[in-house]
Amino acid sequence: MGALTNQRFLILAVLAVVIAVLPFVFPSSYYFRVASLVWVSALAAIGLNILMGQAGQVSLGHAAFFGIGAYAVAIGPAHLGIPPWAALLIGAALSAVLAYLVGRPILRLKGHYLAIATLGLGVLVALVISTESGWTGGPDGMPVERLILFGWRVSGSYTWYWVTGALLLVGTWIALNLDETPTGRAFRALHDSEVAAQVVGVDVARFKLQAFVIAAVYASIAGSALAFMNGFINPDQAGFLHSVELVTIVVLGGLGSIVGSIVGAAVLVTLPQALTIFHEYEHLMLGLIIIVSMIFMRNGIVPSVSGLFLRRARS
DSSP, X not given: OHXXXXXXHHHHHHHHHHHHHGGGTOOSHHHHHXXXXXXXXXXXXXXXXXXXXXXXXXXXXXXXXXXXXXXXXXXXXXXXXXXXHHHHHHHHHHHHHHHHHHHHHHTTOOHHHHXXXXXXXXXXXXXXXXXXXXXXXXXXXXXXXXXXXXXEEEOSHHHHHHHHHHHHHHHHHHHHHHTTSHHHXXXXXXXXXXXXXXXXXXXHHHHHHHHHHHHHHHHHHHHHHHHHHHTEEOGGGGSHHHHHHHHHHHHHHOTTOHHHHHHHHHHHHHHHHHGGGGGGGHHHHHHHHHHHHHHHOTTOHHHHHHHHHHHHHHO
């Protein structure tokens, strides 16, 4: 237990140091913006990794909850007069309630049936956002009122770098601690074998639903943060391609690895920026790099690299 505690502390300490040091090497505000996108994507991916990597459940519609959080902070202040900070909390609560209500029936499914069911949820939410133009602005999107806390207007790429970095630290801390609780151990048992978990007394349906709700709340808060940061939101953030992007981050970084979610987000967000030198071949190169990475690092970047270091250390 002491070794695990030290490992969690080390991960959090390294992440905090990275967040604190990066501003000293950024040459312009553009890099603060890119880093903030990494932190937001990593936060959403950590929640999805709890669902997929730890509990072993598939979701291809996770961007739905991201979109709910984003549109909550846009619709709440604009149409209902709700303070932006309260709209964020309401968005997280709505995502949790929707995940609970929808998760009860669809989490009875397994494998590709579950994947299609979650895909349907994502498509449905994206469709509602696109068609209810009176509330959401439709396909054109809508502006988001700036977040104000205790009279302080939170704006600017530099400020949001620290806000999103703090959110990521808190989200990482919660996820790391969850992993060593009875709930986290139940999630891992589900991942290994639902039948075996049920035999030893794990309430399979309840813990699958818990993982789904936790992942939804993570995504909702990440969506709200992005909406506040951009000052604008559109249906793309709740779309299928964004769900695929989140799944790619989790798989690329390493299923079941919290650090892998952060590394996967860093790779997938920053790599397209670096590949702009290839112009029209940018997406081709991105796809090729991801394919090669998954061929040679089948378990994801972080588990594969850490496994390599362990094998060399033993030899």
